[in-house]
Amino acid sequence: MTSNIMDRDTVSQRNALLADGSSVRNIEVKREDYLDWCDYFMSIAFLAAKRSKDPCTQVGACIVNDDKKIVGVGYNGMPLGCSDDEFPWGKKDRFGLNNKYLYVCHAEMNAILNKNSSDVRNCTIYVALFPCNECAKIITQSGIKEVVYMSDKNAHKVETIASKRMFDAAGIKYRQHKPKSKQIVIDFDEIEWSQERTPVKSKKNLL
Numbered sequence: 001m002t003s004n005i006m007d008r009d010t011v012s013q014r015n016a017l018l019a020d021g022s023s024v025r026n027i028e029v030k031r032e033d034y035l036d037w038c039d040y041f042m043s044i045a046f047l048a049a050k051r052s053k054d055p056c057t058q059v060g061a062c063i064v065n066d067d068k069k070i071v072g073v074g075y076n077g078m079p080l081g082c083s084d085d086e087f088p089w090g091k092k093d094r095f096g097l098n099n100k101y102l103y104v105c106h107a108e109m110n111a112i113l114n115k116n117s118s119d120v121r122n123c124t125i126y127v128a129l130f131p132c133n134e135c136a137k138i139i140t141q142s143g144i145k146e147v148v149y150m151s152d153k154n155a156h157k158v159e160t161i162a163s164k165r166m167f168d169a170a171g172i173k174y175r176q177h178k179p180k181s182k183q184i185v186i187d188f189d190e191i192e193w194s195q196e197r198t199p200v201k202s203k204k205n206l207l
């Protein structure tokens with residue numbers, strides 16, 4: 001019996017693995033290897049981080065509204081007009097003026113200030129590192145309702161504990177993002193690939 005409705009066998013034959021390790025995609029059915037929304041927004045945050053000149057830690061943030069529209073992106077960097085060739089990137093001068101911490105604008109702050117909407121009320125911010133207390137204040141004041149973070153490596157620091165205290169008091173939810181895969185590879189050659197065939201080298205790729 002023929003039918004237009006996809007049966008289970010068809011669905012299970014979306015991808016066929018070939019002997020050489022490459023795979024063939026069934027281009028008659030919906031793709032399954034696409035980014036879900038959370039991975040997508042977190043990836044945007046990580047991509048933005050790549051713009052940071054910080055020699056130690058590149059952080060990115062992406063703000064998303066209820067319609068899943070991106071309304072702000074930012075990364076850690078020197079303030080406007082403060083040349084990142086002239087201002088210090090080191091942190092050894094703990095009590096002096098030559099310390100990046102005195103100058104660097106954090107990713108979250110930049111994402112909020114870069115907003116392309118009138119405000120970021122009820123938005124979600126995706127950020128690579130849990131926000132410090134200074135950014136937590138700005139996030140709270142801006143009306144953001146949720147923080148999705150990747151790493152909480154500074155959880156033991158007073159700044160992070162203070163952030164969580166403020167978020168808890170203000171009813172701002174926070175949760176750690178668990179990506180579907182450990183890596184996302186952007187391959188600029190991919191657009192040249194044939195429609196069905198995924199080359200062997202892409203076995204490493206997670207998308």
Ligand SMILES: Nc1ccn([C@H]2C[C@H](O)[C@@H](COP(=O)(O)O)O2)c(=O)n1
Nearest residue numbers: 056057059076104106107129130131
């Ligand atoms: N949530 C965060 C945490 C940190 N940053 C920035 C601030 C610095 O540029 C850098 C941290 O430097 P490190 O102490 O690792 O040398 O990351 C941020 O933008 N957002």
